[in-house]
Amino acid sequence: MAPKLKDGDVVLAFSGKWxxxxHTIAAYCAFISALIVGVSLHYHKIVQNEHYGYPDEWFPSVSATIGDRYPERSFFMLFIAITSGPRFVLVGLWYLLTARPNSNLPKFVAYTGLFRTLTCGGWTYVTSTDDHDWHDIFMISYLVAxxxxxIGCLALSPDNARAVKYRKYLAGAFFGTLIPLIYFFIQHKVHKVAGAYTIYAFFEWSLVLFDVAFDAxxxxxxxxxxxxxxxVKGASKGNTKMLADSVLEKQKDKQVGQILSHRFFWSEAIDAAADVYHGFVFWSILTSLGVVVWFFxxxxxxxxxxxxxxxxTVSxxxxxxxxxxxxxxxHLRLCHFLSLAGLLAYQVEDPVLRLFTVGFGVWMSCLSWAATCYTEAGYPIRLESKILAWTMGLLASSVVKFAFKTSNPIWPTSHASNGGLNGLGFILAVLAVMRSTRRGPTGGNDLNLQGRQEGSSVLAGxxxxxxxxxxxxxxxxxxxMILWVWEGYPIKGPIAAPHGAFTIAAMGAGLLIGLFRDSLATGWTLYGVGCIGAALLTTRSNWTGYYGALATAVYLMAVSVPLIGSAARKNPATTFGFGFLVYNFMTLFHTWVVAYAFVPGGHLVRERTDWVVTATMILIGCGVFTAISSNPTTQRKRTVINPNARKQRSYYIYVLSALQLCSVAIAYLRFPTYDYVPYHKDEKILTAGIWTIHFSLDNDMWSSEYRMxxxxxxxxxxxxxxxxxxxxRITAGNRDTTQFLAEDLGMYVDYGPGPNKHTWGxxxxxxFPIVNSTHHLTPSPVGELAPAIEATLDVYGEMIDVFVFHSGQEEDPEDRRLQSEYMSRIMGASPRPSILLSYLVTKPLEGNYNTYVSKESGMLDIDPTDWDRWCEYILYKGLKRIGYARVSRSTITDTEIQVGKFAIGEQVPQDEKVRNRNILEAEVPEGRRFPQMFRGEGVRGHFYHVLDDAPRYYA
Structure with a gap:
C-alpha cells in the first residue's frame, strides 16, 4: 500500500524519464561541444600524437579533445558539472526501482553507480597535467567500476522487454568495442602504425556513446x-520513503541469478576472502620450494x-x-599454523636452513590441505568451499605476481630490500588460518563418511x-604461456602486460565452468578442447599459440574443481600422496628436458617439452575417467543445488570478481609507455653491457632484480x-626478471627464445626501439642449447644490429666450434654496424676467439689487450668505440658486468694503432665518461676492476 502524503500544493510534477x-543530453553536450570547439580551434594539435600528426592521423581521441586546451576543456567541464546532478538522481531512482527485501545486489549496484560518478569527476577535474598519478587512479577506477x-543493471532490469533488449545490445556493443580498441591502441603504441590512433579514436568515441546510451x-x-x-506547512519533512511501482521478479531458474539474490553478510564474505587467502598462501609456499631448491x-x-x-609434497x-x-x-588448525613456517623462512639467512624451513612448510601444507579435503568429503558444501579456496588461491597468486611483475612478495627469497612484504603476508596468513579453520572437522576419521565414492584411487591420484x-x-x-608463444619483434602476438589479464580472465572463466557445469568440466568434449589447446600452445606461436593457451587455461581450471572433489572422496593417502608423487615426477621431467646436460639420463628426454605436455593431459584424462565412472552423468544431472551452497558460492564469486577487476587495473597500469630516453641523448652515446645474471638469485639465495x-x-x-x-619454469619460480627491469628502467625488452625452446635464456x-629481432638456436649436437638474439635497433636514427649470445659449456668443444662458425656467419651477413654481447668460453686470441673476431664476421674485440677474459666478450664493427669497463658483480651473481661505450654517427678510425690508442680520462668530455661512483671502493660492492681498477678510453 502506498504511503500517505502530506497535503499541500503541487509546485512541480514531472515524469522520472526526464x-x-x-542526463543524456548534458553528457553528450559535454563531449560533442568539446569536439566541435577543439576541431575548430586546435585541429592539428589535437590529432597530433607522439608518433604521427596530420594527415596520417586525422581524428582526435577523446582524451586529446577534452584535455588541457582552452576553451574546449572548459566546455567539457561545464556540461559534465551539469550532468552530475541528474546522474546522482538517476542512480538513486534505479536503486528505488530495483530494491528488494533481503537482496544485496541493488545496494551494490547503487554504490557502484555513486562510485563511478565520483571518479568521473576525479579524472575530469584532475587532468594528467595537474597530477598524472591521480588522473590515472580515477580513470582506472571508473573503467573498472x-x-x-x-552487469548489475542487466541483472536487475525490470520486466520491460524493450529496455532489456536495448541494454543487451548496448552492453554487447560496449564490451565488443573493447577488443578492436585494444588492438588498434597496441598497433599505435607498440607497432607505431600510422593511422592506427585515428581508428582507435573512433572506437574510443564509440565507447563514450555506448556508455551514455546504456544509462539513457x-x-x-x-x-x-x-x-x-x-x-507543505509544518516543521516535518514528511515521509521521505519512496516506493517504485510493482515490477516482476527475475526468473529463478538461473543459478547465477539465484546466487546473487541472497542477502549479503560481511562475516561470510570475510570467510570466503580468508579461505582464498589461505589457498594463496598454500600456492605461495609450494611455488617457492622450486626456487630455493634450484639455488643449490x-x-x-x-x-x-x-x-x-x-x-x-608427498606428506x-x-x-x-x-x-x-x-x-x-x-589438530588441523595446528597443522595449518605449522605450515606457515614456509612464510617465516625469510627470517633464516643461511640458505640450507632456509631450504629446510620451506621444505617443512610444504610438508605440513600438503598434509593439512589433503586432510582438510578428506574430512570435508562427506559434506559437499564445505568441501566445495575448500576446493574453491585451493583453486582460487592459485588465481590470486597469479594476480599478485602480475602486480609484482612475476615475483611473489611473500616468498622466502624476498625481504624488505627487494620488494618483499613478508611480515604483512604472514600476519594476514595467521588471520586467514584462524578464520578459515575456526570450524573444526565435522565428520569421523574413517573412509565410510557420507558421500564417499567408488572408483580407482590410483587413477584419481x-x-x-x-x-x-x-x-x-x-x-x-x-x-x-605468453612467453611460450613469443617470437620477438615486430610484435605479432600477446605481451605480458596487458595480456596477462586475458590469461587470468580465462582462468576465472574456467573456474566458473567447473563450479556451475560439472558435467561439462568432466566431459570428454571439453577434455578434447583442452588437448587441442595444449597442442596449439606447444606447436604454434604468436596469437594462434596464445589462443591455445587460453583454451588450456580454461580447461585446467574447469576440470580442477571436479577432479579435486572426486579425489577427496577416495583414499587420501593414494589420491593426494600418490598424486603429489606424480606431480614431483612431472616437475623433474620438465626440468630434465632443459637440464639434460647436467643430470643422469637427461639426454633421453632432451628438448621433449611435447612429451611433458602430452603426459600432463594423459594424467588428467585418468582423473577424468575415474571421476566420470565414480559419479555417473545421470546422477550428476539429478543433483539439486542446496540453497546454502548457492549462498556460499555468491561470496566466492564476489572474491573472484574482485580479483578479475584487480587484474584489469594492473594491466592498465603496466601497459608499456614506450617513451624511453637514452642516458646521453645529446652526446649521441650508446652504452652497451653484458651480464650473466645466474637466474636472478644472488649468492645468498635472495632475489636480485632490485640490485640489478x-x-x-x-x-x-x-x-x-x-x-x-x-x-x-617451476624450478625458477615461473618468473621473468626482464619485465621488472624493463618497466622500472624504461626499456624495450626481447625475452629471447621462450621457455619451450629449452635454453637457459x-x-x-x-x-632504443627494437625494430626487428630474430631468435636463434645455434648448433648444439651434444651439449646444452646455445641461444642467440639478433636484433636491429633504431639508435638516434641509425640502424644498428645487436647480437646477444650464450655459447655452450667447456665440456663440449665441438658444439662451441660449430656455434662460433654459426655466429660468425650471421654477424658477417649483417651490412649494418653491429655489437656482440656474449658469453664465449674461450681465451683471448686463441681457438674459437679467432672465428668470432675474423674477416668473415667483420667483428673487432672491444679491447684486444684485455687478456683476463674467459666467458664474457664485447665485439663490434662499424662503430667508434670510446670506452670499456669491467665492473665487479658484488654478491649478485658469479659473473662481472662488462660495459662498452660507442659514439654514434662519428667516423670510425681505420688504422688499428689509432683505433686502439688509449687516452686519459681528462681528455674525454664529461658526457662520454663512465660514472665516477664506481671508482675506488665503489657502491654496494660494485667497482671498476681488472683494467687497472678504472675504465679505459680510446681515441
Missing part, C-alpha cells in the same frame, strides 16, 4: 515514476643432493596410517598429479644483454 533525458555497473535506457523504466514537489644445483653445476627436498601418504590420520584430523602439475607449470604466472636494476641504472647502460635469464633490454 531525469534520464537531461563500469563492468559491475553494467533508464528513461523507459523511469516512466513509472512521477517526481513531485509540494509546498646452480652452484654445484649438477645434482647437489638437496633436490630430495621436493619430496616433502599425505601419512594419512594411510590411522593413528597419524586421526591426530592430523583432530594420477589425475591429481596431472592437474596440480599443469596448473603450476602453466598457470602459476600469467606471462608463462640499481647497478644497471647507475652505470647508465642503454643496451644490455642478459644471460641465464629464462626463469619461466638470453634477453635484450634497450633504451
Amino acid at each position: 531525469v534520464s533525458w537531461i 563500469t563492468l559491475p555497473w553494467t 535506457v533508464t528513461a523507459l523504466d523511469f516512466e513509472t515514476f512521477e517526481l513531485v514537489v509540494k509546498d 644445483p646452480l652452484w654445484h653445476m649438477g645434482i647437489s643432493g638437496y633436490e630430495i627436498i621436493i619430496m616433502t 599425505p601418504f601419512l594419512l594411510s596410517i590411522k593413528p597419524v590420520r586421526s591426530m592430523v584430523v583432530k 594420477l589425475g591429481i598429479g596431472g592437474i596440480f602439475f599443469g596448473m603450476h607449470f602453466l598457470l602459476a604466472d600469467s606471462s608463462t 636494476r640499481d647497478v644497471i641504472k647507475e652505470l647508465e647502460i642503454d643496451v644490455i644483454g642478459l644471460l641465464e635469464s629464462d626463469l619461466q 638470453a634477453a635484450l633490454l634497450s633504451k
Whole structure:
C-alpha cells in the first residue's frame, strides 16, 4: 500500500524519464561541444600524437579533445558539472526501482553507480597535467567500476522487454568495442602504425556513446515514476520513503541469478576472502620450494643432493596410517599454523636452513590441505568451499605476481630490500588460518563418511598429479604461456602486460565452468578442447599459440574443481600422496628436458617439452575417467543445488570478481609507455653491457632484480644483454626478471627464445626501439642449447644490429666450434654496424676467439689487450668505440658486468694503432665518461676492476 502524503500544493510534477533525458543530453553536450570547439580551434594539435600528426592521423581521441586546451576543456567541464546532478538522481531512482527485501545486489549496484560518478569527476577535474598519478587512479577506477555497473543493471532490469533488449545490445556493443580498441591502441603504441590512433579514436568515441546510451535506457523504466514537489506547512519533512511501482521478479531458474539474490553478510564474505587467502598462501609456499631448491644445483653445476627436498609434497601418504590420520584430523588448525613456517623462512639467512624451513612448510601444507579435503568429503558444501579456496588461491597468486611483475612478495627469497612484504603476508596468513579453520572437522576419521565414492584411487591420484602439475607449470604466472608463444619483434602476438589479464580472465572463466557445469568440466568434449589447446600452445606461436593457451587455461581450471572433489572422496593417502608423487615426477621431467646436460639420463628426454605436455593431459584424462565412472552423468544431472551452497558460492564469486577487476587495473597500469630516453641523448652515446645474471638469485639465495636494476641504472647502460635469464619454469619460480627491469628502467625488452625452446635464456633490454629481432638456436649436437638474439635497433636514427649470445659449456668443444662458425656467419651477413654481447668460453686470441673476431664476421674485440677474459666478450664493427669497463658483480651473481661505450654517427678510425690508442680520462668530455661512483671502493660492492681498477678510453 502506498504511503500517505502530506497535503499541500503541487509546485512541480514531472515524469522520472526526464531525469534520464537531461542526463543524456548534458553528457553528450559535454563531449560533442568539446569536439566541435577543439576541431575548430586546435585541429592539428589535437590529432597530433607522439608518433604521427596530420594527415596520417586525422581524428582526435577523446582524451586529446577534452584535455588541457582552452576553451574546449572548459566546455567539457561545464556540461559534465551539469550532468552530475541528474546522474546522482538517476542512480538513486534505479536503486528505488530495483530494491528488494533481503537482496544485496541493488545496494551494490547503487554504490557502484555513486562510485563511478565520483571518479568521473576525479579524472575530469584532475587532468594528467595537474597530477598524472591521480588522473590515472580515477580513470582506472571508473573503467573498472563500469563492468559491475553494467552487469548489475542487466541483472536487475525490470520486466520491460524493450529496455532489456536495448541494454543487451548496448552492453554487447560496449564490451565488443573493447577488443578492436585494444588492438588498434597496441598497433599505435607498440607497432607505431600510422593511422592506427585515428581508428582507435573512433572506437574510443564509440565507447563514450555506448556508455551514455546504456544509462539513457533508464528513461523507459523511469516512466513509472512521477517526481513531485509540494509546498507543505509544518516543521516535518514528511515521509521521505519512496516506493517504485510493482515490477516482476527475475526468473529463478538461473543459478547465477539465484546466487546473487541472497542477502549479503560481511562475516561470510570475510570467510570466503580468508579461505582464498589461505589457498594463496598454500600456492605461495609450494611455488617457492622450486626456487630455493634450484639455488643449490646452480652452484654445484649438477645434482647437489638437496633436490630430495621436493619430496616433502608427498606428506599425505601419512594419512594411510590411522593413528597419524586421526591426530592430523583432530589438530588441523595446528597443522595449518605449522605450515606457515614456509612464510617465516625469510627470517633464516643461511640458505640450507632456509631450504629446510620451506621444505617443512610444504610438508605440513600438503598434509593439512589433503586432510582438510578428506574430512570435508562427506559434506559437499564445505568441501566445495575448500576446493574453491585451493583453486582460487592459485588465481590470486597469479594476480599478485602480475602486480609484482612475476615475483611473489611473500616468498622466502624476498625481504624488505627487494620488494618483499613478508611480515604483512604472514600476519594476514595467521588471520586467514584462524578464520578459515575456526570450524573444526565435522565428520569421523574413517573412509565410510557420507558421500564417499567408488572408483580407482590410483587413477584419481594420477589425475591429481596431472592437474596440480599443469596448473603450476602453466598457470602459476600469467606471462608463462605468453612467453611460450613469443617470437620477438615486430610484435605479432600477446605481451605480458596487458595480456596477462586475458590469461587470468580465462582462468576465472574456467573456474566458473567447473563450479556451475560439472558435467561439462568432466566431459570428454571439453577434455578434447583442452588437448587441442595444449597442442596449439606447444606447436604454434604468436596469437594462434596464445589462443591455445587460453583454451588450456580454461580447461585446467574447469576440470580442477571436479577432479579435486572426486579425489577427496577416495583414499587420501593414494589420491593426494600418490598424486603429489606424480606431480614431483612431472616437475623433474620438465626440468630434465632443459637440464639434460647436467643430470643422469637427461639426454633421453632432451628438448621433449611435447612429451611433458602430452603426459600432463594423459594424467588428467585418468582423473577424468575415474571421476566420470565414480559419479555417473545421470546422477550428476539429478543433483539439486542446496540453497546454502548457492549462498556460499555468491561470496566466492564476489572474491573472484574482485580479483578479475584487480587484474584489469594492473594491466592498465603496466601497459608499456614506450617513451624511453637514452642516458646521453645529446652526446649521441650508446652504452652497451653484458651480464650473466645466474637466474636472478644472488649468492645468498635472495632475489636480485632490485640490485640489478640499481647497478644497471647507475652505470647508465642503454643496451644490455642478459644471460641465464629464462626463469619461466617451476624450478625458477615461473618468473621473468626482464619485465621488472624493463618497466622500472624504461626499456624495450626481447625475452629471447621462450621457455619451450629449452635454453637457459638470453634477453635484450634497450633504451632504443627494437625494430626487428630474430631468435636463434645455434648448433648444439651434444651439449646444452646455445641461444642467440639478433636484433636491429633504431639508435638516434641509425640502424644498428645487436647480437646477444650464450655459447655452450667447456665440456663440449665441438658444439662451441660449430656455434662460433654459426655466429660468425650471421654477424658477417649483417651490412649494418653491429655489437656482440656474449658469453664465449674461450681465451683471448686463441681457438674459437679467432672465428668470432675474423674477416668473415667483420667483428673487432672491444679491447684486444684485455687478456683476463674467459666467458664474457664485447665485439663490434662499424662503430667508434670510446670506452670499456669491467665492473665487479658484488654478491649478485658469479659473473662481472662488462660495459662498452660507442659514439654514434662519428667516423670510425681505420688504422688499428689509432683505433686502439688509449687516452686519459681528462681528455674525454664529461658526457662520454663512465660514472665516477664506481671508482675506488665503489657502491654496494660494485667497482671498476681488472683494467687497472678504472675504465679505459680510446681515441
